[in-house]
Amino acid sequence: MPFPVGILTVSDKCSQGLAQDTSGPALRALLEEQPGSPWQVTQTLVVPDEADEITATVRRWSAHSRLVVVAGGTGLASGDVTVAALEPLFGKRLPSLAIAMVVGSLRITPMAALSQVAAGIVGSCVVLAVPGSRKGSVENLQQIVAVLPHAVETAGAGRSTRQVHEKAAEPAPAAAEAAALEPVAAAAPAALCGCSRPDDAEPGERPTGSVAGRARKSPHRMVPVDEALVRALACVDALPAEDVALADVRPGMVLAAPVVAHEPVPAYPASVMDGYAVVAADGPGVYRVLGASTAGGLAALQVTRGTVARIATGAPVPRGADAVVMVEDSELVEQDDAGEEVMVRILARVQSGQHIRPVGYDVQQGSELMPAGAMVSSVGGEVGTMALSGGTHVRMHGVPRIAVLSTGDELLSEAGAPLSHHGAVRDSNRPALLCALRALGCVVEDLGVVPDDPEILAETLGAALRSCHGVVSSGGVSMGERDWLRPVIERLGGTVVFGRVMMKPAKPTTFATLPASRFVFALPGNPASAVVALHMFVAPLVRKMLGQGDTLEALRPSVTAVMRGPRMVLDRMRPEYVRARLVWSAEREAWVAQVADTLQQSSRMASMLAANALVALPRGTDARPAVCDGDRVTAIIIAPPSFSPQ
Numbered sequence: 001m002p003f004p005v006g007i008l009t010v011s012d013k014c015s016q017g018l019a020q021d022t023s024g025p026a027l028r029a030l031l032e033e034q035p036g037s038p039w040q041v042t043q044t045l046v047v048p049d050e051a052d053e054i055t056a057t058v059r060r061w062s063a064h065s066r067l068v069v070v071a072g073g074t075g076l077a078s079g080d081v082t083v084a085a086l087e088p089l090f091g092k093r094l095p096s097l098a099i100a101m102v103v104g105s106l107r108i109t110p111m112a113a114l115s116q117v118a119a120g121i122v123g124s125c126v127v128l129a130v131p132g133s134r135k136g137s138v139e140n141l142q143q144i145v146a147v148l149p150h151a152v153e154t155a156g157a158g159r160s161t162r163q164v165h166e167k168a169a170e171p172a173p174a175a176a177e178a179a180a181l182e183p184v185a186a187a188a189p190a191a192l193c194g195c196s197r198p199d200d201a202e203p204g205e206r207p208t209g210s211v212a213g214r215a216r217k218s219p220h221r222m223v224p225v226d227e228a229l230v231r232a233l234a235c236v237d238a239l240p241a242e243d244v245a246l247a248d249v250r251p252g253m254v255l256a257a258p259v260v261a262h263e264p265v266p267a268y269p270a271s272v273m274d275g276y277a278v279v280a281a282d283g284p285g286v287y288r289v290l291g292a293s294t295a296g297g298l299a300a301l302q303v304t305r306g307t308v309a310r311i312a313t314g315a316p317v318p319r320g321a322d323a324v325v326m327v328e329d330s331e332l333v334e335q336d337d338a339g340e341e342v343m344v345r346i347l348a349r350v351q352s353g354q355h356i357r358p359v360g361y362d363v364q365q366g367s368e369l370m371p372a373g374a375m376v377s378s379v380g381g382e383v384g385t386m387a388l389s390g391g392t393h394v395r396m397h398g399v400p401r402i403a404v405l406s407t408g409d410e411l412l413s414e415a416g417a418p419l420s421h422h423g424a425v426r427d428s429n430r431p432a433l434l435c436a437l438r439a440l441g442c443v444v445e446d447l448g449v450v451p452d453d454p455e456i457l458a459e460t461l462g463a464a465l466r467s468c469h470g471v472v473s474s475g476g477v478s479m480g481e482r483d484w485l486r487p488v489i490e491r492l493g494g495t496v497v498f499g500r501v502m503m504k505p506a507k508p509t510t511f512a513t514l515p516a517s518r519f520v521f522a523l524p525g526n527p528a529s530a531v532v533a534l535h536m537f538v539a540p541l542v543r544k545m546l547g548q549g550d551t552l553e554a555l556r557p558s559v560t561a562v563m564r565g566p567r568m569v570l571d572r573m574r575p576e577y578v579r580a581r582l583v584w585s586a587e588r589e590a591w592v593a594q595v596a597d598t599l600q601q602s603s604r605m606a607s608m609l610a611a612n613a614l615v616a617l618p619r620g621t622d623a624r625p626a627v628c629d630g631d632r633v634t635a636i637i638i639a640p641p642s643f644s645p646q
C-alpha cells in the first residue's frame with residue numbers, strides 16, 4: 001500500500017487565486033510518477049503565508065499522512081514563516097535530511113544558501129519544508145527522494161499506533177474507484193483548497209459518532225464571493241475539442257477551430273431577379289423565349305444572341321447569357337396554345353453582369369466563416385452559417401455533463417404526489433437546477449432525491465462521477481446532524497476547495513474537486529439559496545468549460561444599474577445578492593434593476609420569479625447602512641435583460 005502524502009503550498013498569491021500553484025503539482029509528479037512509486041498524494045492545499053494555517057494543516061495531516069511536504073515561505077523575509085510555524089511541531093528534528101537537501105541544491109545554485117529548508121517528525125509523519133519556487137522545491141526534494149521511503153518507515157516504526165496509521169493509509173474503496181476513472185474534464189489542479197479548519201477539526205467533520213460530539217462551529221473559513229469563484233474557476237479548463245455533427249450543435253457551445261467554407265456560395269452564377277436571362281449586348285427588342293431556368297434547376301439551356309430564357313430568383317444563369325432583365329421590364333408578344341411564352345419584348349437595356357451573383361459572391365471557397373472561440377447563440381445565425389459551409393461536422397469544445405441530485409429524507413421527488421407525512425417537502429430545487437443547467441448548455445443527468453444516508457450518497461456520487469464531469473447537489477451542507485455532503489466528498493477522496501461563502505443567501509455553498517478531475521458543487525437546500533448559488537458559481541464554471549472565456553467579466557457578466565425599489569437595510573456581515581428584474585429604461589438611458597424586497601427570504605423559490613439579475617448589495621457600514629431607490633448598484637446578469645417594461 002503506498003504511503004499517503006500531503007503537499008501543502010504556502011503562498012499568499014496562489015491562495016488568493018492571483019497566481020497558479022506550480023510547485024505543488026511538480027512535487028506530486030516527482031513523488032508519484034517514478035516507476036513503482038511508494039507514494040500516493042492524498043491531500044493538497046494552498047494556504048497563505050500564515051503561521052496558524054500552516055501549523056493547523058500540518059498537525060491535522062500528520063495524523064493521516066506519512067509524509068508532508070510544505071513548499072514556500074522558506075525565504076529570509078519577515079513574511080516567510082513556514083519553518084517557524086513547523087519547528088514547534090517537530091517531536092524530532094531531522095537535520096541530516098535538511099543538510100542533504102541544501103548540499104545537493106548548492107551544487108546546482110549558490111542561491112540554495114538563501115532558503116531555510118527544514119525536516120522533522122510530527123507524530124510518526126516526516127515533514128519537510130522546501131522552497132516555494134517550482135525549480136527550488138523539486139531540486140531540494142530530488143536530493144533525498146531515494147532515502148525518503150526508508151526515512152518514513154523508520155519514523156513510523158516501533159510505535160503502537162503504527163497499524164492504525166497503516167490502516168489510515170489505505171484509500172477508501174470509493175476513492176480508489178474514482179481515481180481509476182477516465183478523466184473527462186481538463187486537468188484540474190486539486191491543490192486549491194482555501195478552507196481552513198480549527199486545529200482540532202478532523203477531516204470528515206462528523207461522519208461517525210454521537211450527535212452530541214458534533215462540531216459546533218463550521219470548520220470552513222467563510223471566503224469572499226470573488227475569491228471562491230476564482231478558486232473554483234482555477235479547477236477547470238475549457239473541455240477538449242471534439243468533432244460535433246451539425247445536427248448536435250446547441251446554443252452555448254463554442255468553436256474550438258474556425259469554420260471554413262468548403263465551397264463557394266453561390267456555387268454557380270445565380271440570378272438575383274425573376275425575369276429573363278439575356279445577352280446584354282442585344283439590348284431592347286423582341287426575342288424568342290427558349291425555356292426556363294428555375295431555382296434548383298440545371299442550366300441546360302444555351303442562350304444565343306437573339307434569344308432569351310425565363311429565369312427565377314436564385315436560379316443558375318444559362319450558358320451564353322450574361323445579364324438578367326426583370327420581368328417588370330418586359331411585355332408578352334406571342335404565346336402558344338398551352339399558354340407558354342413564345343416571344344417577348346425586352347424593354348430595358350442592362351449591363352453585362354447585371355442582376356447576377358457571380359460564383360463566391362456571398363462566400364469565397366476556403367474563407368473563414370466563423371473564428372475559433374465563436375459561441376453558438378439561440379439566434380440561429382451560427383448554425384445556419386455552419387450548414388452552408390458544406391461540412392458535416394464542426395470542431396467544438398465539449399459540453400459539460402452534469403448530474404443533479406437533491407438530498408433530504410423529507411423530500412418528495414414525484415411531482416404532485418400527496419404530502420405523505422408531516423414534515424414532507426416537495427423537491428423544487430432539482431427541477432430548477434436541471435432547467436437552469438440545460439439552458440446554460442449542459443447535458444444533464446437527473447439522479448433524483450437521495451436520502452440522508454452517507455452510504456447511499458457516496459454510492460450515488462461515486463457512480464455519477466464515473467460518467468459526468470461534475471455533480472450539483474442541494475441540501476445537507478450546513479450544520480445539521482444529517483448534513484452528510486462534505487464528509488462523503490472527503491471520503492471519496494475529494495478536496496474541499498471552499499465550504500462557506502460570505503454571501504446572503506447561499507452561505508454554505510461548497511465546492512470540492514475529486515479524483516480524475518471531477519467536481520462537486522454542494523449547494524444549500526434552501527430553494528432560493530440553491531438557485532442563487534447556481535448562477536453565482538456553477539454557471540461561470542460551466543461557461544468556462546464550454547470555452548466561453550476565462551475572465552470574471554466574461555464568465556459572470558454584470559452591468560451598473562439604477563436600483564428601483566424600497567429602502568433596503570444592508571446586512572453588516574454578508575454581502576447580499578438580491579433577485580431583481582433588469583430593464584432598459586429608454587427614458588433614463590440606463591439599466592434599471594427593479595427589486596421587490598418582500599420575497600427575498602432564502603426559503604422562497606418565488607423570489608426567483610421573473611428575475612434576470614442578482615443585485616450585489618455591499619455589506620452595511622455606519623456610513624452606508626442601507627440602499628435606496630435611485631442608488632447605483634451592480635447587477636449580475638443571470639438571464640437576458642428585458643427591453644420592455646413589465
Ligand SMILES: Nc1nc2c(c(=O)[nH]1)N[C@H]1C(S)=C(S)[C@@H](COP(=O)(O)OP(=O)(O)OC[C@H]3O[C@@H](n4cnc5c(N)ncnc54)[C@H](O)[C@@H]3O)O[C@H]1N2
Pocket residue numbers: 406407408410411425426427428429430474475476477478479480483505506507508523524525526527529602
Ligand atoms: N446552525 C446553523 N444552521 C444553519 C446554518 C448555519 O450556518 N448554522 N446555515 C443556514 C443556511 S444560511 C442555510 S442556506 C441552510 C442550508 O442548509 P442545508 O444546505 O444543509 O439544507 P437542508 O438543511 O437540507 O435544507 C434546508 C431547507 O431547505 C429545504 N430543502 C432542501 N432541499 C430541498 C429541495 N430539493 N426542494 C425544496 N426544499 C428543499 C429543506 O426542507 C429545509 O427546509 O442551513 C441553515 N442552517
Ligand code: MOO
Pocket residue numbers: 503504505506507508524526529602603
Ligand atoms: O445563506 Mo442561507 O442561503 O441564507 O439561507
